[in-house]
Amino acid sequence: MFGYHDIPLKIVQEGISLSVQKDRGSLVYKRDCLDEHVEKRLLATNGKILVTPVEPLNKPKALTQYLLVEFEKTLAIEPEGTEKIFLTFPIEIGVYISPDKDSEVIDILTLKRQKFTLYGDPRNGIICKYWKSDIFSTMPSVNPIQEGLMELTIANTNAQWVELTKAVFNAYGMKLHYSNTMVSMKASMNLKTRNRAETDFIDSPLKKGMKKSLEVYAARKMSITAPKFIMEFGL
Amino acid sequence: MILNKVLYHSVTVFDLITAALILIIAAVIAKVLSLYLRRFLKERIAKEHLEIIAKVVSYSIIVIALLMVLPILGVRLSGLLVAGGIVGLTIGFASQSIIGNLISGIFLMIERPVKIGNSVDIDGTTGIVEDISIIATTLRTFDGLYVRLPNQNVFTSKITNFVANVARRFQYVVGIRYSDDADKSLAIIKNLIEEHPLALKNPEPQAFVDNLGDNAVNIIVWIWSPATEWYGVKMELLWKIKQALEKEGIEIAFPQRVVWFANELRGWEGKRTEPRHPNLGENA
Numbered sequence: 001m002f003g004y005h006d007i008p009l010k011i012v013q014e015g016i017s018l019s020v021q022k023d024r025g026s027l028v029y030k031r032d033c034l035d036e037h038v039e040k041r042l043l044a045t046n047g048k049i050l051v052t053p054v055e056p057l058n059k060p061k062a063l064t065q066y067l068l069v070e071f072e073k074t075l076a077i078e079p080e081g082t083e084k085i086f087l088t089f090p091i092e093i094g095v096y097i098s099p100d101k102d103s104e105v106i107d108i109l110t111l112k113r114q115k116f117t118l119y120g121d122p123r124n125g126i127i128c129k130y131w132k133s134d135i136f137s138t139m140p141s142v143n144p145i146q147e148g149l150m151e152l153t154i155a156n157t158n159a160q161w162v163e164l165t166k167a168v169f170n171a172y173g174m175k176l177h178y179s180n181t182m183v184s185m186k187a188s189m190n191l192k193t194r195n196r197a198e199t200d201f202i203d204s205p206l207k208k209g210m211k212k213s214l215e216v217y218a219a220r221k222m223s224i225t226a227p228k229f230i231m232e233f234g235l
Numbered sequence: 236m237i238l239n240k241v242l243y244h245s246v247t248v249f250d251l252i253t254a255a256l257i258l259i260i261a262a263v264i265a266k267v268l269s270l271y272l273r274r275f276l277k278e279r280i281a282k283e284h285l286e287i288i289a290k291v292v293s294y295s296i297i298v299i300a301l302l303m304v305l306p307i308l309g310v311r312l313s314g315l316l317v318a319g320g321i322v323g324l325t326i327g328f329a330s331q332s333i334i335g336n337l338i339s340g341i342f343l344m345i346e347r348p349v350k351i352g353n354s355v356d357i358d359g360t361t362g363i364v365e366d367i368s369i370i371a372t373t374l375r376t377f378d379g380l381y382v383r384l385p386n387q388n389v390f391t392s393k394i395t396n397f398v399a400n401v402a403r404r405f406q407y408v409v410g411i412r413y414s415d416d417a418d419k420s421l422a423i424i425k426n427l428i429e430e431h432p433l434a435l436k437n438p439e440p441q442a443f444v445d446n447l448g449d450n451a452v453n454i455i456v457w458i459w460s461p462a463t464e465w466y467g468v469k470m471e472l473l474w475k476i477k478q479a480l481e482k483e484g485i486e487i488a489f490p491q492r493v494v495w496f497a498n499e500l501r502g503w504e505g506k507r508t509e510p511r512h513p514n515l516g517e518n519a
Contacts, residue, residue: 060432063461116461117436122400127461130436 001093001145002178003211005049014145015111018095020049031095033109040106047098052213053148053183054094055171056129058108065217066229067171068119068128069150071135075164077156077191086136087150087167090114090129091176091183094216105216111146119168120233128168139206141181148176148183151206156191164191164235169199173227176213177205184210197231246309254304261300265293286351286366287344294369332387333370339390340369348394357384358392398462402435405458405469409476410451415485417444417452423479424456433468435459451488 001013009020017032027042069087077083095107117130142149156162167189177184184206190198238249269289276285349355353364362376372389374382411420424442428434438459445455460468
């Protein structure tokens with residue numbers, strides 16, 4: 001599904017039906033996914049369609065730039081230890097036309113149920129996209145249409161054990177890569193104290209040969225000054 | 236020549252024209268610069284910050300122009316400082332409300348209990364803050380009316396800002412019949428909340444039997460939602476809860492009274508199938 005496609009285009013896969021057809025000098029884009037139907041007339045005569053995983057921040061509403069991944073089980077890291085774990089994360093699918101430097105996403109869809117949560121308190125906290133993930137020590141297989149796989153390197157710089165229940169990321173800085181079998185991302189988490197950590201993304205694919213996604217927020221040329229995030233409301 | 240004609244002291248017509256020109260140019264620069272700033276920073280910073288920056292820049296240019304113009308018009312700034320106290324006192328008495336609004340406006344900009352774009356209730360007027368100027372605060376009520384509130388009123392009134400915090404809680408009371416299964420009802424309600432994307436996972440929503448009312452078992456439902464979305468979620472979820480409960484045979488209770496007659500109604504004798512009230516006895 002992911003990658004560049006010529007027009008006319010018809011994709012039917014896992015509950016997603018997506019088509020781009022030429023019609024009277026322009027293009028007609030139609031998409032059905034779950035209960036959602038989208039139809040658009042594109043004033044373009046040709047070009048290519050790029051279908052790519054994008055940041056999970058747009059559905060059902062672009063309310064936040066943060067992603068909170070809650071762990072199924074509490075994770076304890078030994079003093080001054082470094083661990084590499086794998087987590088799943090939600091993805092959304094972006095559809096672009098004539099992708100180049102000035103491309104604009106024409107549609108975003110997702111197959112996963114969406115949920116928001118609050119990190120911190122109602123006064124000072126932040127609204128985050130919510131996801132719950134198991135912790136894996138080796139790479140699990142995931143459905144690339146629905147979920148991505150994150151390699152998270154956790155470094156405990158403290159002289160004490162630190163317990164982790166969640167990780168929060170500034171998802172505007174996500175660096176997604178994809179292949180036919182996997183959507184991936186690399187991230188790091190630096191445990192500053194027992195209650196404070198810094199998360200960041202690493203722009204590197206999980207496997208060789210994976211392609212770089214065209215992220216929505218990078219495509220919109222939003223200035224991302226600090227893709228890092230400081231978790232200061234607890235771990 | 237008319238330009239060199241002295242009007243008062245050593246101020247000539249030329250000085251007057253120069254002063255007027257400086258003020259006009261300053262006003263134009265202030266306007267253009269604030270417009271440019273609004274356009275340039277529109278996508279980069281929050282609207283409320285943008286408005287403040289634009290106003291500060293605009294007012295600063297005007298003040299600088301005034302300071303330039305006053306000596307040209309023969310007004311000595313050192314003299315102004317001496318006379319400032321007396322003038323200030325006079326102005327203060329003469330225009331108490333304006334000065335009051337102005338000072339309140341400055342304090343509102345510093346304290347910032349409301350920001351442009353916030354949904355607020357100020358002194359009983361509910362709406363969205365459209366503008367906070369140095370003299371007045373403008374609201375657009377939810378029914379589309381323009382309301383201008385003097386800053387003095389705003390500053391001294393009780394202000395409720397509905398979106399000052401990122402999340403807020405709302406509540407339903409769902410009354411079910413005594414014959415219905417409360418545990419099942421709670422499970423249905425919790426499941427519906429879990430499925431709604433904008434009902435926050437944390438703080439955890441709560442649903443519990445709050446009291447055994449006169450006509451219903453009352454279930455309280457507490458849901459947290461993003462402050463900007465809570466009203467839509469509230470409107471959507473209540474009807475879904477009602478529909479889901481009814482689908483499972485659980486009905487929303489309505490006020491009712493069971494009336495026991497001491498003497499049997501004649502037309503009903505022999506038709507009754509339910510047992511008689513035990514307190515009425517056999518002869519009743």
